[in-house]
Amino acid sequence: MNELKKDNTEEKILNAAQTVFIKKGLDGSRMQEIADHAGINKALLHYYFRTKQKLFEAIFKKVFKHVFPKIEMLVLSDLPIEEKLGTFIEKYIDVLLKNPYLPAFILKEMNRDPVFLASVMKSQGVHPEHILKMFEKEMEAGTISKMDPRDLMVNVLGFCIFPFAAKPLLNIMFFENDKKAYNNFLKKRKETVKKFILNSILIR
Amino acid sequence: MNELKKDNTEEKILNAAQTVFIKKGLDGSRMQEIADHAGINKALLHYYFRTKQKLFEAIFKKVFKHVFPKIEMLVLSDLPIEEKLGTFIEKYIDVLLKNPYLPAFILKEMNRDPVFLASVMKSQGVHPEHILKMFEKEMEAGTISKMDPRDLMVNVLGFCIFPFAAKPLLNIMFFENDKKAYNNFLKKRKETVKKFILNSILIR
DNA sequence: GTCTATATGGCGATAGAC
DNA sequence: GTCTATCGCCATATAGAC
Numbered sequence: 001m002n003e004l005k006k007d008n009t010e011e012k013i014l015n016a017a018q019t020v021f022i023k024k025g026l027d028g029s030r031m032q033e034i035a036d037h038a039g040i041n042k043a044l045l046h047y048y049f050r051t052k053q054k055l056f057e058a059i060f061k062k063v064f065k066h067v068f069p070k071i072e073m074l075v076l077s078d079l080p081i082e083e084k085l086g087t088f089i090e091k092y093i094d095v096l097l098k099n100p101y102l103p104a105f106i107l108k109e110m111n112r113d114p115v116f117l118a119s120v121m122k123s124q125g126v127h128p129e130h131i132l133k134m135f136e137k138e139m140e141a142g143t144i145s146k147m148d149p150r151d152l153m154v155n156v157l158g159f160c161i162f163p164f165a166a167k168p169l170l171n172i173m174f175f176e177n178d179k180k181a182y183n184n185f186l187k188k189r190k191e192t193v194k195k196f197i198l199n200s201i202l203i204r
Numbered sequence: 205m206n207e208l209k210k211d212n213t214e215e216k217i218l219n220a221a222q223t224v225f226i227k228k229g230l231d232g233s234r235m236q237e238i239a240d241h242a243g244i245n246k247a248l249l250h251y252y253f254r255t256k257q258k259l260f261e262a263i264f265k266k267v268f269k270h271v272f273p274k275i276e277m278l279v280l281s282d283l284p285i286e287e288k289l290g291t292f293i294e295k296y297i298d299v300l301l302k303n304p305y306l307p308a309f310i311l312k313e314m315n316r317d318p319v320f321l322a323s324v325m326k327s328q329g330v331h332p333e334h335i336l337k338m339f340e341k342e343m344e345a346g347t348i349s350k351m352d353p354r355d356l357m358v359n360v361l362g363f364c365i366f367p368f369a370a371k372p373l374l375n376i377m378f379f380e381n382d383k384k385a386y387n388n389f390l391k392k393r394k395e396t397v398k399k400f401i402l403n404s405i406l407i408r
Numbered sequence: 409g410t411c412t413a414t415a416t417g418g419c420g421a422t423a424g425a426c
Numbered sequence: 427g428t429c430t431a432t433c434g435c436c437a438t439a440t441a442g443a444c
Contacts, residue, residue: 041412043410043412043439043440104315110373121373154366162361163358166361169325172318172321172325173330188352213428236418247423248427250420256420
């Protein structure tokens, strides 16, 4: 019974903290607000996570894997590069559509503690080397144009992430603050990005 | 004498505030820290700007124009689209190279107050419509491939801004935290972005 | 495990002398 | 205009009852 309660409460706290932290960041969030969201009181937060910082780090870790998902399987598969990239872009934008505030959150908090950031990245099993090597092999094989593979990677990520990260600005600039229109735009992005990227690198 | 002093102090405050706010954001910054940077005391900050919020807004406005520079002249010129876009990308990345922390700062603070953001944008004389129309005309004329001009705009901005905004992350992922290597990468981006964008949209 | 009450410190803002 | 001193609040964190 106690354990069940514990699990329930911990989960409630994590969910509440995620909501609040993602919206307001570490500095902008109040323990009281998180407690309210979770339907408990402040003291319990400290009972479970000791400090605000530790609670925040738990959330950051929990959330980070969505922004840099594990794509080992896809990278190591023997699908043609066209499909690998296309699938990645599709799945990735799908994740962002479901979690549209993650990019802004991660970008916002990224600068706070580079050491912590590095540790999170390692623990998440992101292996950029594999991806870079994959691109290099394709370039050697002549299936895609030659370029710095890091540029290609940054380009793909930027295409996917930027429109979510800069949402408020772009929404005002290009959509007169019409949120529905902007969401439609984001949905269509899957196809747009695929086309744009593949058209410019595939050698046929 | 008094006026000279005033100007001097106000400038010192603005410079100090810019340094601190850009690094730590509104919530993360302390009036004390800004005062220290400016070589004055807290009380004087309030004498000049009354509240932290007002000081912050002054900085945000001051800084915003760098991130969305006035490009009317370029847009309205009769240069070929290839040169317009090429020049924009070059100049823009140059600005970001000189102010590498701006993208993260703007993205970080963008969500706080959408109304204020909108007012800043209007006051800065950014006219997205002109840019979109320019693209549309080029598409009709058959000089660039047909697509949603807003996608094209987001793509260009994302290519330029994202590598600066996500610097800490990308630096760890692809450059083993070697800052010099990353800065070289950013410098080369001017050419890379131009090539990538122009190659994929120009019809020859 | 969960609560109420409280300690503790920090920060924005102001008062008032010079 | 600039400073020192201080107010008043609010946020994190803890003590201690249940």
